[in-house]
Amino acid sequence: MFRRSALALGSALGVVLASGAGFAQTGKVTVVTSFSKDVTDPIKKAFEKAVPGATLEVQNRNTNAGVKFIEETKGNNQVDLFWASAPDAFEVLKGKQLLSPYKPKATGIAEKVGSYPVNDKDGFYSGFAASGYGIMWNERYVKANKLPTPKEWQDLALAPYFDHVSISAPSRSGTTHLTIETILQGEGWDKGWRTTKEIAGNLRTVTDRSFGVPEAVNSGQVGYGIVIDFFAFSSQGAGFPVKFVYPSVTTLVPANVAVVANAPNKAGAEAFIEFLLSPAGQEVLLEPTIRRLPVRPETYAKAPADYPNPFKDKNLQGLLTFNAELSEKRTAAVDTLFDQLITFQLEPLKAVTKVLHEVDAALKKKDNAQARALAGEARDLIAAMPITAEQAASAEIKAAFTGGKQKSARQAELEQQWAAFAKEKYAAAKAKADEALKLAR
Amino acid sequence: MQRSPGQIALALAIALFLGVFLIVPVATVVYVAFTEKSGGGVTLVNFLDFGRTDLFVRSFWNSVYVSAMTVVWASVLALPLAYLTTRFEFRGAMLVQTLGFLPLIMPPFVGAVAMQLLFGRNGSVNLLLDEWFDFKIGFMEGLNGVIFLQAIHYFPFILVNLSAALRNIDRSMEEAAQNLGSHGLRLFRRIALPLALPGYIAGASLVFVKVFDDVATPLLLNVKEMLAPQAYLRITSIGIDDPMGYVISVVLILVAVATMWATALVMKGKDYATTQRGGGGLARRQLKPREQVLAYAVVILILALVLAPHVGLVLLSFATVWSYSPLPDGYTLAHYTRVLGDSSVYIKNTLLYSGLAATIDVVIGGAIAYLVLRTRLPGRQWLDWAASTALAVPGVVLGIGYLRAFYGVSLPDGTPLAALWIVIVLAIAIRRLPYALRAAYAALQQISVSLEEAAENLGATKARTVRRVVIPLMTGGLLAGFVTSFATAAVELSAVLILVQSNSDAPLAYGLYVLMQTPAGRGAGAALGVIAVLIVAICMWLSQLAVDRSQRARGLDI
Numbered sequence: 001m002f003r004r005s006a007l008a009l010g011s012a013l014g015v016v017l018a019s020g021a022g023f024a025q026t027g028k029v030t031v032v033t034s035f036s037k038d039v040t041d042p043i044k045k046a047f048e049k050a051v052p053g054a055t056l057e058v059q060n061r062n063t064n065a066g067v068k069f070i071e072e073t074k075g076n077n078q079v080d081l082f083w084a085s086a087p088d089a090f091e092v093l094k095g096k097q098l099l100s101p102y103k104p105k106a107t108g109i110a111e112k113v114g115s116y117p118v119n120d121k122d123g124f125y126s127g128f129a130a131s132g133y134g135i136m137w138n139e140r141y142v143k144a145n146k147l148p149t150p151k152e153w154q155d156l157a158l159a160p161y162f163d164h165v166s167i168s169a170p171s172r173s174g175t176t177h178l179t180i181e182t183i184l185q186g187e188g189w190d191k192g193w194r195t196t197k198e199i200a201g202n203l204r205t206v207t208d209r210s211f212g213v214p215e216a217v218n219s220g221q222v223g224y225g226i227v228i229d230f231f232a233f234s235s236q237g238a239g240f241p242v243k244f245v246y247p248s249v250t251t252l253v254p255a256n257v258a259v260v261a262n263a264p265n266k267a268g269a270e271a272f273i274e275f276l277l278s279p280a281g282q283e284v285l286l287e288p289t290i291r292r293l294p295v296r297p298e299t300y301a302k303a304p305a306d307y308p309n310p311f312k313d314k315n316l317q318g319l320l321t322f323n324a325e326l327s328e329k330r331t332a333a334v335d336t337l338f339d340q341l342i343t344f345q346l347e348p349l350k351a352v353t354k355v356l357h358e359v360d361a362a363l364k365k366k367d368n369a370q371a372r373a374l375a376g377e378a379r380d381l382i383a384a385m386p387i388t389a390e391q392a393a394s395a396e397i398k399a400a401f402t403g404g405k406q407k408s409a410r411q412a413e414l415e416q417q418w419a420a421f422a423k424e425k426y427a428a429a430k431a432k433a434d435e436a437l438k439l440a441r
Numbered sequence: 442m443q444r445s446p447g448q449i450a451l452a453l454a455i456a457l458f459l460g461v462f463l464i465v466p467v468a469t470v471v472y473v474a475f476t477e478k479s480g481g482g483v484t485l486v487n488f489l490d491f492g493r494t495d496l497f498v499r500s501f502w503n504s505v506y507v508s509a510m511t512v513v514w515a516s517v518l519a520l521p522l523a524y525l526t527t528r529f530e531f532r533g534a535m536l537v538q539t540l541g542f543l544p545l546i547m548p549p550f551v552g553a554v555a556m557q558l559l560f561g562r563n564g565s566v567n568l569l570l571d572e573w574f575d576f577k578i579g580f581m582e583g584l585n586g587v588i589f590l591q592a593i594h595y596f597p598f599i600l601v602n603l604s605a606a607l608r609n610i611d612r613s614m615e616e617a618a619q620n621l622g623s624h625g626l627r628l629f630r631r632i633a634l635p636l637a638l639p640g641y642i643a644g645a646s647l648v649f650v651k652v653f654d655d656v657a658t659p660l661l662l663n664v665k666e667m668l669a670p671q672a673y674l675r676i677t678s679i680g681i682d683d684p685m686g687y688v689i690s691v692v693l694i695l696v697a698v699a700t701m702w703a704t705a706l707v708m709k710g711k712d713y714a715t716t717q718r719g720g721g722g723l724a725r726r727q728l729k730p731r732e733q734v735l736a737y738a739v740v741i742l743i744l745a746l747v748l749a750p751h752v753g754l755v756l757l758s759f760a761t762v763w764s765y766s767p768l769p770d771g772y773t774l775a776h777y778t779r780v781l782g783d784s785s786v787y788i789k790n791t792l793l794y795s796g797l798a799a800t801i802d803v804v805i806g807g808a809i810a811y812l813v814l815r816t817r818l819p820g821r822q823w824l825d826w827a828a829s830t831a832l833a834v835p836g837v838v839l840g841i842g843y844l845r846a847f848y849g850v851s852l853p854d855g856t857p858l859a860a861l862w863i864v865i866v867l868a869i870a871i872r873r874l875p876y877a878l879r880a881a882y883a884a885l886q887q888i889s890v891s892l893e894e895a896a897e898n899l900g901a902t903k904a905r906t907v908r909r910v911v912i913p914l915m916t917g918g919l920l921a922g923f924v925t926s927f928a929t930a931a932v933e934l935s936a937v938l939i940l941v942q943s944n945s946d947a948p949l950a951y952g953l954y955v956l957m958q959t960p961a962g963r964g965a966g967a968a969l970g971v972i973a974v975l976i977v978a979i980c981m982w983l984s985q986l987a988v989d990r991s992q993r994a995r996g997l998d999i
Contacts, residue, residue, distance in 0.1 A: 036958030057943055060955045064677055065939065072844040076857045078942070140765040141563070172674070205663040208674060211958055212663075215554060218960055220765025221561045231960070238961035239762045289961050344496055344666065401683075403478030411478070412490035412685050419496060 028055050029268035032070060032260075033083040034063040038234065038289035046284050047275050054268055062209075063089045063174055070098055070260060077262045080269035082125075085228070085255040086174025090125040091328055093258070099124045100261045102270055106277035109295050113310045114252030115321045118295050127254025128276040129285050129292035130310060133179040134246040136214065136232035141223040152247045153183060156224065157198035159357035163350070164223035166205045166213050169343050171335035173210035175228040178253055180334060181327045186249035189389035193337075197382055199226075200342045201353025217242060229308070230291045237288035251322045252310050255292060326393065332401035333392040336411075337385070340418040348426040352382065355433040362440035374436035381429035386421040445903055448816050451808055452824065458805065459827050463871050466842030467834050471694075474687035487684045491692065497671065497685075501692070504668040507587050507659075508652040514592035515648050516641075518747060519599035521739050527607040528633070529736070530725045537740055538604060539982045542928065544747045545597040546977045548754070548970035549934045549950055550957040553661035555753030555967065556590065557581065558763060565753075565767040586662045591652045593747045598651070598876075598925070599644035602883055605921040606640020607633065609887045636887075639708065643883035646704040647876065650697045650832045656935070669693060669835070676837055690838055697833030698826050705822075708886070751974060758967035776964035783952060784969055788976060791931050791948040794862070798870035799877070799927035803919050805870075806877035810885045811911065815893070825878070832875045836935025843868055843940060862946040868936045873929055877922035884918020885911070924984050928977045949973045 184192035232244035675686030760769030
C-alpha cells in the first residue's frame with residue numbers, strides 16, 4: 001500500500017512537471033461523468049493527492065443525460081470535462097462543437113487497443129481505458145437449471161438458452177449498441193442480423209438501462225447477460241457468483257475523456273487528463289471495483305493474475321477492425337431497427353423461436369426433410385430485413401432521424417413500416433414453424 | 442362569494458407562479474411536438490403519426506387498462522385499512538396509518554431490486570414455491586405485474602385521503618341514521634361512504650393519473666408498451682429532437698387534465714359539506730372479540746403484502762451477497778458504515794428540500810382550492826387544471842425545461858440561476874403540488890360554506906374568516922397533503938437528476954442513483970434507501986401524532 005502511494009506521488013510529480021500548464025492548475029475541476037462512484041472516488045482521491053490544490057467535483061449523469069446537460073447549458077458552461085465510455089457520445093458532442101481539442105503530453109500510451117485507435121483522430125477526446133463486450137452468467141442459476149456455459153454469441157441462440165438471456169436495448173445503452181454493431185460488422189449486415197435475431201428469440205428481457213443486465217444476472221433473475229466486461233469484473237469483485245467470457249467476435253473500445261468547449265478551468269481539465277494517462281492514474285484502473293483495461297501496456301505488469309491483457313492475450317488481438325465511420329452513419333437506423341424488430345416485437349419473436357426449438361428437437365429424434373425445409377423457411381422469414389445495409393447508411397434514412405432535407409419519410413412512419421414488416425414476417429414464420437412441428441412429430 | 446381585490450391578487454400571484462415555474466419551462470420543451478423535425482412551421486402531423494402507429498395506440502390502451510385496474514386493487518387494499526382504523530376502537534390505528542403510508546416511499550432503483558429479489562421470477566417467494574410445490578407465480582410478469590406493484594405502491598393515496606375524509610365526518614350524521622334504524626353495512630354504505638366520497642375520489646383520481654404517468658414501475662418490470670415509458674424512452678434516448686416523445690407527453694397531460702375534469706364532473710351538483718364540526722369524527726365502535734380477530738387478520742395480511750418490498754430492502758441493506766437464493770448468503774453492517782459518512786449531507790438536503798417543497802405545495806394547493814371552491818373569479822378552474830398538469834409532465838421534461846428557462850439567467854456573480862439549490866426545491870414543489878392540491882380540495886369540499894357566512898355575518902373580514910374558520914377546519918386535509926407531498930418529494934429523482942449540479946446540493950435520491958450504478962453499490966444503496974424511508978416514516982409518524990392529538994382535543998373540548 002505504501003509502495004503504491006509512494007509511486008503515485010512520484011509519478012504525480014512527473015505529471016505536473018511534464019504537463020505544459022505547469023504548477024498553476026489548482027482549484028475546482030468540474031467533470032460530468034457516467035462512471036459510478038466506485039470508479040470516480042478512487043480516481044478523485046488519487047488525483048487530488050497528485051495535483052495539490054485541485055479538487056475534483058463529480059457530477060454523475062448517465063451518458064445521454066450528460067450529453068444533453070452540456071448541450072443545454074452551453075450558453076453559460078460551468079463544466080470542464082466530459083468523461084464516459086461510449087465513443088458515440090463524444091462524437092455527438094464533437095459534432096455539436098461542444099468539445100475543445102487537447103493533445104495529451106503523456107508518452108508511452110498505446111496507439112491502439114485491440115484494433116481500435118485509442119484517441120480521436122481529430123484530437124478532441126482521448127481514450128484512457130479499454131473495455132470489451134462479452135457474455136456474463138450466474139453460476140448458481142446455470143447450475144440449478146442445468147444449463148451449458150457459452151463461448152460464442154451464436155451459442156446464445158441455442159435451445160437450452162431459451163428465455164434465459166438478457167440484453168439492454170442498443171438505443172438505451174451505448175455499450176450494447178457497439179456490441180450489436182460489432183456483430184453486424186463482424187458477420188455482415190444480413191448474417192449479423194440473423195444472428196442477432198436468433199439470440200433475441202431466446203431473450204428473457206430487453207432492459208432500458210445498461211446496468212439492468214448485470215443487476216438481473218447478479219440477482220439470479222436471468223441466467224446470462226450480454227454486457228461490457230467491467231460489469232462482470234466488478235460484480236466478481238463484489239463477490240457475486242458470476243463468470244464472463246469474451247466471444248471471438250468482439251472488439252475493444254476505449255472509454256474516453258474530453259475537455260468541454262469554453263471550460264472555466266481549462267488548465268485544471270488538462271491536468272486531470274494528464275493524470276489519468278500517467279502511470280499512477282492508469283494503475284488506479286486495476287482496483288477491484290473499477291477493473292478497466294489500462295491503455296498503458298506497462299501497467300499490466302502490476303495487474304493481478306488472470307487480468308485480461310489486450311496487448312498480450314491472443315483472443316483480444318483485434319480480430320475485427322471496427323469501422324467507426326460506418327457505425328456513426330447508421331447508428332439511428334440500427335438502434336431503431338433493433339427496437340422495432342426485436343424490443344417491441346419480442347413476444348411474437350419468442351413464440352416462433354420456441355416452436356423452432358421444438359422442431360429441432362423432434363427432427364433430431366426422427367428426421368423429416370419437409371419439416372426441415374419448412375423450419376428453414378421460417379428462419380429465413382425471421383431473418384428478413386426491411387432495409388439493406390446500403391439503405392441503412394443512406395442519407396435518406398439518416399435524414400428521417402436527424403430532420404435533414406432529403407428525407408423520404410418521417411421517423412414515425414419508418415418505425416411503423418418496420419414494425420408492421422416484422423409483425424407480418426414473424427406471423428408467417430410462426431405458421432411455417434407450426435406446420436413443420438406437426439410434420440416432425 | 443363575491444370578488445375581492447385580495448382574491449384577485451392571490452389568483453394572479455398563483456397564476457404567475459405556475460406560469461414561471463411550470464408552464465413556461467414545460468412549453469420550451471413541449472413545443473417540439475408541434476413542429477416537424479427539420480424545423481418548419483407548426484404542424485399537427487405528429488399527432489396523426491401517433492394515431493397511425495400501432496405501438497403507441499397499443500401502449501395507450503395498455504395504460505388505460507393498467508391505471509383503471511390499479512384503482513380497483515388499490516381500493517381493495519385501502520378501504521379496510523381506512524375503515525377499520527377510523528371507524529372502530531382499534532389499537533395501533535396510528536401505527537397502521539403510518540405503516541400503510543410507507544409503500545409510497547419506495548426509494549428509486551433499490552426498491553426495484555428488492556422487489557425482484559422477493560417477487561421476481563427467481564425471487565425468494567418463487568424459489569420457495571418451486572422447491573416445495575414445483576410451480577412459480579408470475580407476480581412481476583407483464584401488465585398484471587405492473588398492476589400488482591402499482592396497487593401496492595400507490596394505494597396510500599387512497600388510504601390517506603379517505604382516512605382524512607372519514608375523520609371529518611361528524612358522528613351526529615351517523616347517530617341520526619342510527620336513530621332512524623340504519624346500522625351495519627347499510628350505515629357505512631349510505632352515510633359514511635357518501636360523505637367520505639370527496640376524499641376517496643381525490644385519492645382514486647390521483648392513483649389513476651399517477652399510474653398513467655408512472656415510468657419507474659413499468660420499466661422495472663421491463664414493460665415498455667405503455668404510454669409513459671414510451672415517452673420517457675424516446676425523450677431520454679439521444680434522439681432528443683424527436684417530436685414523438687413530446688407528442689406522447691402532450692397526450693399524457695391531456696389525460697391528466699381530462700381525469701381531473703371528469704372527477705369534477707362526477708362531484709358536480711353534489712354537496713358533501715356538513716356544518717357540524719367538532720364531533721371528533723365517526724363514533725368509534727368497540728369490536729366484538731371475533732370481529733377483532735378478523736379485523737387484525739385482515740390488517741396484518743394487507744400490511745404484510747404492502748410492506749414486503751421494505752422487508753426486502755432491509756434484508757438487502759444487511760446482505761453480503763444475495764443471488765439466486767431465498768435469503769442472503771450472509772449479513773454485514775459494512776453497507777451502513779460505508780454510507781454513513783456521505784449521507785449526512787444528503788439527509789440534510791432531503792429534509793430541507795422536501796420540507797420547503799411541501800410547504801409551498803400546501804400553501805399554493807390550499808389557496809387554489811379556496812379560489813376554485815369559494816370564489817367566482819372567472820377562469821379559476823384553470824388554476825386547478827394547470828396545477829394538475831404537473832402530474833403528467835414527465836420529470837425529465839420539467840428538468841430540461843428548467844435548464845432551458847433558467848440556465849441563461851445569471852446571478853450577479855456569474856453563476857446561472859439554475860445552479861442554485863432553490864431551483865431543485867421549486868421543481869420538486871411543482872411536481873408534488875397536485876398531491877397537496879387534491880387533499881386541500883377534498884378537505885374544503887367537506888366544509889359547509891354556511892360556517893364562513895356565519896363568521897362574516899358576525900362581522901369578520903374575509904381574511905379573518907379564512908384564518909380563523911377555514912384553515913383550522915381544513916387542518917386534517919392540509920396535513921394529509923403536506924405529508925403526501927413531503928414523503929414523495931423525499932424520493933423524487935427524475936427532475937432532480939437533471940438539476941443537481943454538485944454533490945453538496947444533492948438529496949438522498951441522487952446519492953442512491955450514484956451508488957446503484959455498480960454491483961458493489963447495491964447494498965450501500967439499499968442502506969441509504971432504508972435511511973431515507975426511516976426519516977420519512979418518522980416525520981410522518983410525528984404528523985400523524987399531531988393530527989390525532991388535535992382531533993382528540995377538539996373532540997374532548999366540546
